[in-house]
Amino acid sequence: MITTSKGIRAASALVLGTALIGSLAACAPSSEGGGDSTTYTLWDPYPDRDASSTWAQAIDACADELGITIERNSGNTGDTVKDLTTAAGNLPDLAMVDNPKVGTLADAGLLTTNSETGLDTSAIEANILSAGELDGETYGVPVGANTLGLYYNPEILEAAGVDIASVTDYASLTAALEKVVASGAKGITFSAVGTEEGTFQFLPWFWGADADLTELDSSAAQSALQLWTDWVNKGLAPNSVLSNTQGTSWDEFMTGEYGFAENGSWFKGAADEAGYLSIQVPGIDGGAAPAPTGGEFITIPVQSDTSRYETSTKIVECLTTGNAGADALGYVAPTAEGQAAQLEADPSLEFWITAVGDAKPRTADNLGISYGIISEQLYTAVQNALSGVSSPADALADAQAAAAERLQ
Incomplete structure (x- = not known):
């Protein structure tokens, strides 16, 4: 069992927290x-x-409404996190x-709490x-949510004599x-790449086998990884899953050669155009x-001039009220009221709204900042098993040992 107590979280974040919080105190934002x-x-x-995107337009609309200028800086998710953890003097x-x-950024002291800024999250789905x-x-407000499902090509299934109701x-x-x-035809494509994307795509099968992220080497976890390994070994899934991102996996599915693909709600539009349908994993x-x-989440990082929080809070509220941000980004709204409005506007969203309602956060079970360490070991185990470096049991045993050591 991997221990994930508050004390261990603090220990595992010692270098990050000490360096950054110290930097904040010594080099707080000047203006x-x-x-x-x-x-x-x-x-x-x-x-x-x-x-010209709907997201940029939503930001501009909020700026106009509030009579301010919002300067937007974009990078990929990994860079955003890295930049935040190294920009203590210029957040x-x-x-x-x-x-x-x-949770990682909050634990390092870089984010304000909602009680501090007055952001109201009472209506957001738990x-x-x-x-x-x-x-x-x-900390902050989710702009919306997406999740994974199992897409299928009805023409291929019909030709193969497969009734989707039997799955x-x-x-x-x-x-x-x-x-x-x-x-x-070809079987199923997904992403098992050695990054967070690989863990993200493996989790439905891991959780679906009733496995727990604090016990990576359990028999339940082995069942899930054995499933994926058998698919690759038997030619039911391609070897390319080892390097596939979710994007390249979707490109494979869009060739029309595959019966199934695990992928995200963000591909709904393309699936609709191609005539592909979905079931939950x-x-x-x-x-x-x-x-x-x-x-x-739209978060409000710590500032030396706390008077800025009032306007920052208004910006967050503007982007998260009335589905402005969720619709602009193609997310399921984070509130029941917002989801009802989306469903009324587009009844075809019912499947994905249901799937988001059944989903759970990756940091569930109070994993907090421990999740990143556990995830790294899990996607490494997936890579090792699917590539034949280790058996599923051995790969997960190594992952459990490595995670436990790093979380001591």
Whole structure:
């Protein structure tokens, strides 16, 4: 069992927390994120969304409403987190943070609490909000959420004689894949890449087998990893899953050669155009497996001039009220009211709203900052098993030992 107590969290973050909090005290922002009282900085992980995008337009609309200037700086999610942890003397006013990283940044003393800024999260669905909780405090507001599902190509399944209603658990899904491959098509594609994306995609199968992230070497965890390993070894999934990102995996599925693909709600539009449909990832013995919640929180980093928090709070409220940010980014809204509005506008969202409702955060079970360490060992175990370096049991035993050592 991996221990994840508050004391161990603090120990594992010692270098980060001490260095950064010390830096904050010695090198606090001289004027504020934007440099003057009407300019506010926002960092986000969306370099692909340019000034003409709906997201940029939502930011501009909020700036106009509040009579301020919002300067936007975009990078990928990893760079946003890295930049925040090294910018203690020049933190932005607002930062979009991938939800499992919120606790890490909060533990390092870089984020304000919602009780400090007055942000109200009472209407947000618990399974979406909990990713931003640490030791009884919440940090920032989720702009929305996405999650994973199991897409399928109905034409390929029909040609293979597979009734999607028969796919209810791991065994029946494997049987369906065998029929698809026997018919001359390809089975399933997904991402098992050696990054957080690989863990993200493995978690529905891991949790669906009733495995726990604090016990990576359990028999349940072995069942999940054995499933993926068998698919690759038997040719039901391609070797390319080892290097596939979620994007390249989707490109494979879009060739029309595959029966199934595990991927995210953000591909719904492309799936609709191609005539592909979705079911939730099944559990090992039936029912829907809990998939992880994806998406970012809009957080308010610590500033030396605390008077800036009032306007920063208004910016967050503007981007998270009335589904402005969620709709702009293609997310399921974080509130029941917002989801109802989305469903009324587009009834085809029902599947994904249900899937998000059944999802859970990657930092569930109070993992907090321990999640990053555990995730790294888990995707390493997946890589080792699928590549044939280790058996699933040995790969997970090594992962458990490595995680436990780093969390001491």
